[in-house]
Amino acid sequence: MVACNCGCDDELTKQLDKIIDPYRGNPGGLIQVLTKAQNLVGYLPKWVQIQIAEGLGVSLQEVFGVITFYAFFSLIPRGRHKISVCAGTACYVKGTKMVLKTLRELLDIKPGQTTPDSRFTLEQVRCIGACGLAPAMIIDGKDVHGRLEPEIIPGVLEQYA
Amino acid sequence: MKSLDELAKIKESRRAALKIREGVPSATEKAHVMMCGGAGCISSKCLEVVDAMKEALSKNGIAEQVQIILTGCMGPCDMGPVAIVYPDATFYRRLKPKDAEAIVEEHIMKGNLVQRLLYRAPGAKEPTPKVTDIDLFAKQKKIVLRNNFYIDPTSIEDYIANDGYAALGKALTQMQPAEIIEEVKKSGLRGRGGAGFSTGMKWGFTAAASGSPKYVVCNGDEGDPGAFMDRSVLEGDPHSVIEGMAICGRAIGAEQGYVYVRAEYPLAIERLDYAIQKARENGLLGKDILGTGFNFDIEIRIGAGAFVCGEETALLTSIEGKRGEPRPRPPFPANAGVWGKPTVLNNVETWANIPEIILKGAAAYAAIGTEKSKGTKVFALAGRINNTGIIEVPMGTTLREIVFEIGGGIPRKKAFKAVQTGGPSGGCIPADYLDTPVDYDSLGALGAIMGSGGMIVLDEDSCMVDIAKFFLDFVVDESCGKCSPCRIGTKRMYEILDNISKGKGKEGDIELLVELATTIKATALCGLGQTAPNPVLSTIRYFRKEYEEHIRDKKCACNVCELEE
Numbered sequence: 023m024v025a026c027n028c029g030c031d032d033e034l035t036k037q038l039d040k041i042i043d044p045y046r047g048n049p050g051g052l053i054q055v056l057t058k059a060q061n062l063v064g065y066l067p068k069w070v071q072i073q074i075a076e077g078l079g080v081s082l083q084e085v086f087g088v089i090t091f092y093a094f095f096s097l098i099p100r101g102r103h104k105i106s107v108c109a110g111t112a113c114y115v116k117g118t119k120m121v122l123k124t125l126r127e128l129l130d131i132k133p134g135q136t137t138p139d140s141r142f143t144l145e146q147v148r149c150i151g152a153c154g155l156a157p158a159m160i161i162d163g164k165d166v167h168g169r170l171e172p173e174i175i176p177g178v179l180e181q182y183a
Numbered sequence: 184m185k186s187l188d189e190l191a192k193i194k195e196s197r198r199a200a201l202k203i204r205e206g207v208p209s210a211t212e213k214a215h216v217m218m219c220g221g222a223g224c225i226s227s228k229c230l231e232v233v234d235a236m237k238e239a240l241s242k243n244g245i246a247e248q249v250q251i252i253l254t255g256c257m258g259p260c261d262m263g264p265v266a267i268v269y270p271d272a273t274f275y276r277r278l279k280p281k282d283a284e285a286i287v288e289e290h291i292m293k294g295n296l297v298q299r300l301l302y303r304a305p306g307a308k309e310p311t312p313k314v315t316d317i318d319l320f321a322k323q324k325k326i327v328l329r330n331n332f333y334i335d336p337t338s339i340e341d342y343i344a345n346d347g348y349a350a351l352g353k354a355l356t357q358m359q360p361a362e363i364i365e366e367v368k369k370s371g372l373r374g375r376g377g378a379g380f381s382t383g384m385k386w387g388f389t390a391a392a393s394g395s396p397k398y399v400v401c402n403g404d405e406g407d408p409g410a411f412m413d414r415s416v417l418e419g420d421p422h423s424v425i426e427g428m429a430i431c432g433r434a435i436g437a438e439q440g441y442v443y444v445r446a447e448y449p450l451a452i453e454r455l456d457y458a459i460q461k462a463r464e465n466g467l468l469g470k471d472i473l474g475t476g477f478n479f480d481i482e483i484r485i486g487a488g489a490f491v492c493g494e495e496t497a498l499l500t501s502i503e504g505k506r507g508e509p510r511p512r513p514p515f516p517a518n519a520g521v522w523g524k525p526t527v528l529n530n531v532e533t534w535a536n537i538p539e540i541i542l543k544g545a546a547a548y549a550a551i552g553t554e555k556s557k558g559t560k561v562f563a564l565a566g567r568i569n570n571t572g573i574i575e576v577p578m579g580t581t582l583r584e585i586v587f588e589i590g591g592g593i594p595r596k597k598a599f600k601a602v603q604t605g606g607p608s609g610g611c612i613p614a615d616y617l618d619t620p621v622d623y624d625s626l627g628a629l630g631a632i633m634g635s636g637g638m639i640v641l642d643e644d645s646c647m648v649d650i651a652k653f654f655l656d657f658v659v660d661e662s663c664g665k666c667s668p669c670r671i672g673t674k675r676m677y678e679i680l681d682n683i684s685k686g687k688g689k690e691g692d693i694e695l696l697v698e699l700a701t702t703i704k705a706t707a708l709c710g711l712g713q714t715a716p717n718p719v720l721s722t723i724r725y726f727r728k729e730y731e732e733h734i735r736d737k738k739c740a741c742n743v744c745e746l747e748e
Contacts (some may be wrong), residue, residue: 054412093488110408151411154260166226
């Protein structure tokens with residue numbers, strides 16, 4: 023077999039096929055397939071998009087259109103841990119600016135960027151619904167850290183290698 | 184479960200087992216500890232308290248005689264982790280793992296309340312041990328959150344014990360579809376997503392629409408920043424939403440439902456998914472429900488982070504796997520919804536009201552609230568307020584009661600400035616209107632909206648220009664870009680506000696903002712654009728002086744804006 027140089031990975035290709043199988047020929051499953059594919063690969067590179075487009079029977083343009091519409095999907099690799107700083111109203115009035123400033127200083131990256139060691143990706147999200155704990159952030163989509171102050175943020179980050 | 188009789192039997196036996204939660208001491212059990220397992224308390228590490236308590240119970244050899252139940256959100260997030268110990272209904276707050284031993288050894292074993300963990304009202308010397316005596320809870324009226332102190336959200340039997348699925352049973356065996364719709368109409372229930380359209384009329388249009396199959400959809404894409412009511416319902420009582428949707432399925436002749444939930448709510452998705460599985464296993468979803476021949480099932484669709492998908496036509500498009508862009512109405516979803524078929528779309532909180540309306544009747548429900556806004560409303564209190572969290576009050580409760588009596592007022596003796604309702608579509612209501620009864624129409628008249636129920640309290644340190652700018656920044660970011668009034672108009676408004684906030688505003692800027700706002704409201708395609716200027720218009724209406732100070736004096740009295748020299 024000739025090695026392909028598009029960046030795809032044999033093992034991942036097979037697993038991606040398994041994700042696509044229940045939705046084959048069913049364009050309605052596009053968002054669900056993309057969500058699972060991103061969980062598998064970490065982001066959505068072109069080879070993943072092509073495989074999904076062919077599998078579901080939609081155009082590549084449509085796949086790209088959906089990916090770029092939703093904030094959850096990423097075209098570029100992300101860090102091992104995703105820090106989502108809540109920028110909802112309650113957090114905003116209680117100190118989102120401070121949280122972001124502290125994180126920018128600690129990690130030396132801006133929202134949307136990933137640290138050079140691929141440990142953290144920093145982003146801002148619109149309300150995680152933890153307004154009672156404002157200001158808050160959520161790490162890896164599940165761990166909510168609330169009542170943040172500049173002094174406690176380094177300790178929070180230490181929990182994520 | 185194949186019949187109503189079986190449902191009644193489960194209810195009876197489970198109810199007896201849960202007597203202790205109604206205050207009746209049990210011969211075999213010492214206590215039920217209801218630990219709040221809402222997302223707020225989980226992030227305040229309530230699970231560590233649970234572990235410590237289990238350990239203390241085993242150490243004392245009474246693990247078999249005490250149940251620890253992780254409930255849905257109890258409301259007072261800022262006091263978390265909180266717990267209620269039955270049968271005496273003692274409310275404990277700010278629990279740490281090290282407190283578990285005291286509760287077990289003192290309270291549960293000896294009957295002595297642990298004084299230092301009890302709630303004390305602001306300024307009060309004596310604690311208020313009993314949950315029902317605490318002002319914050321006593322002034323509430325719970326319909327949507329009826330189960331939150333009582334059930335384990337992962338137990339379908341607990342839900343059944345408190346009349347769960349009895350309304351579905353009634354709708355399937357004693358009511359014709361038209362009667363169900365009539366009952367919902369008579370209840371006066373209006374859409375809790377914010378727009379306030381009559382739920383019964385919506386169902387009626389969909390039932391009458393030609394086209395098949397029909398669909399039932401739940402909007403759980405709670406995107407308004409500062410709102411987390413739907414999350415609390417889905418986490419704390421997912422079966423109430425399932426039951427409400429199934430009743431609608433019977434009323435309009437639909438067999439398939441979808442719940443669209445935000446990806447940002449992983450715990451809500453997990454609990455709902457589990458509840459759907461349990462409902463299927465028990466024959467309350469799927470084929471031939473309760474042996475009546477009625478079929479209904481529900482699928483979860485997870486949103487992928489787009490605020491505009493809370494708009495109904497955008498949400499329906501997103502369910503189909505496409506870019507969630509809104510489209511013009513008509514046709515309304517009642518005629519052309521998911522896959523172009525007739526669809527009822529209601530918000531999570533609306534669905535949670537349905538079982539209660541069907542079971543207890545429209546008249547009982549309509550007796551609560553104001554003339555044109557019936558029932559209760561769940562609000563999420565946040566911002567500069569003492570008691571942050573979830574509350575449920577009758578429609579018509581005044582803002583003053585909500586902010587000062589239930590919410591406990593403003594921290595650090597600061598002065599109240601405004602309450603922001605309705606998120607990016609709403610407005611700021613100043614102190615002069617604190618005695619306004621909260622309902623759809625009175626808030627609308629003030630230039631705000633009811634919205635989905637987020638209430639952010641602002642104090643004297645909050646700059647209103649900055650708040651307006653915050654919301655416009657949000658809208659600019661979340662505008663889908665399909666129509667130009669929203670895509671370009673909000674961007675221009677943001678630029679003007681940004682200049683004002685930096686001390687670079689000019690005379691005429693306020694008038695220009697109003698002109699742009701009026702045009703956008705009149706011409707944008709969907710609800711997002713049509714309401715986007717509201718935060719700016721309402722802050723200009725009530726706090727024009729602050730805008731003028733920024734423009735003329737190059738000064739931010741609250742010291743929030745970073746003015747450039």
